[in-house]
Amino acid sequence: MKPIMQLLHFGYHQAMSCLFPVAIFGTLALSSVVEVPFFYRYDAILLILLxxxxxxYRSGLETRDELKVIGVFHGIGLLLEIYKVKMGSWSYPEPGYTKLLGVPLYSGFMYASVASFMCQIWRRLRMELTGWPGLAAAGLLGGAIYLNxxxxxxxxxxxxxxxxxVLFVFWRTWIIFRVRSETYRMPLTAAFFIVGFFIWLAENIATFFNAWQYPDQHHAWKLVSFGKISSWFLLVIISVIIVAQLKHVKARRYIIDNENHYHL
Known part of the structure; x- marks a missing residue:
């Protein structure tokens, strides 16, 4: 009975951490079959996601620091989208007022949703990292991945x-997470692959509902290439590096504040 309860609690926290990604895909699905009056579809999606x-944030489901991370990822994702659309990797064929250089502004939220999930699940499962390689190694690797x-x-x-x-730098890094009173751990690189695979599944849903189109999907929808899993695997690493650094800074700030309070 206990393993079932653990699995249910784990599933609950996973589901709650996916609220923003679910909102994105729900909006994409609904807007593909229901026409929004007075707005182009891309503009309506942006307003709904905002x-x-x-x-x-107002309900407390997201903290101010988490909102900042989502904003950073929105900018990172939007910059990448603008470049990729210019290079012809994919396109956004529908009209919209809130498009920048051919890219609707809502597109950055699809990257930000990864950061939202990471922040939420980190807090809900009281996650920690052991064997973290440090900001220099992780930051340089993350920068190289993004540049590539x-x-x-x-x-x-x-x-x-x-x-x-990645396998070399993070081979000693493990995720520690907690479900109720039990503590579990798994290699960080395994988590990269798992999350990357599920984002690839989500990408197939998004393209099915015309969130964007790859060149081979203009005439009819088809499964996104399995090779894209490696792209999402690498993108997840960037999100983990940023979120992990945020949590590390917050933890140090908390310790320093407590020490100062104690000395006072």
Whole structure:
């Protein structure tokens, strides 16, 4: 009975952590079959997602620091989207007032939803990392991964070499997480692959509802290439590095504040 209860609690926290991604895909699905009056579809999606973020923050489901991380990821994702659309990797064919260089502003939220999930699940499962390689190694690797998304259009794609580096840099890093009173752990690289796979599944749902289109999906929808899993695997690493650094800074700030209070 206890394993079932543990699994139910784990599933509950996973589901609650996915509220923003679910809101995104629900909005994409609904807006693909129901026409919103007075608004282009892309503009309506942006307004709805902004409202969802506001409600999550006001209700306490999201903290101010988590909102900041989501904002950072929205910017990172939007910059990447603008570049990828310019290079012809995919397109947003529908009209909209809130499009920047051919990219609807809501698109950044699809990247931010990954950060939202990471922040939520980190807090809900009281996660910690052991064997963290440090900001220098993790930051340089994260920067190289992000840069490769841009440079592989001009020089050879380095994703597989970067994947090997990920395994090397994070081979001693484990996630510690808690479900009720029980503590569990798993290798961080395994978590990268698991989350990357589920984002790939979500990407198939998003393209099915015309959130964007790859060149081979213009005439009819087809399954997104399995090779995209490696892209999401690498993107998840960037999100973990940013979120982990945020949590590390917050933990140090909490310790310092408590020490100062004690000395006072």
């Amino acid at each position: 409202a969802v973020q506001f409600l999550m 998304f841009f440079t592989h259009h001009f020089i050879p794609d380095l994703r597989w070499g970067l994947t090997v580096l």
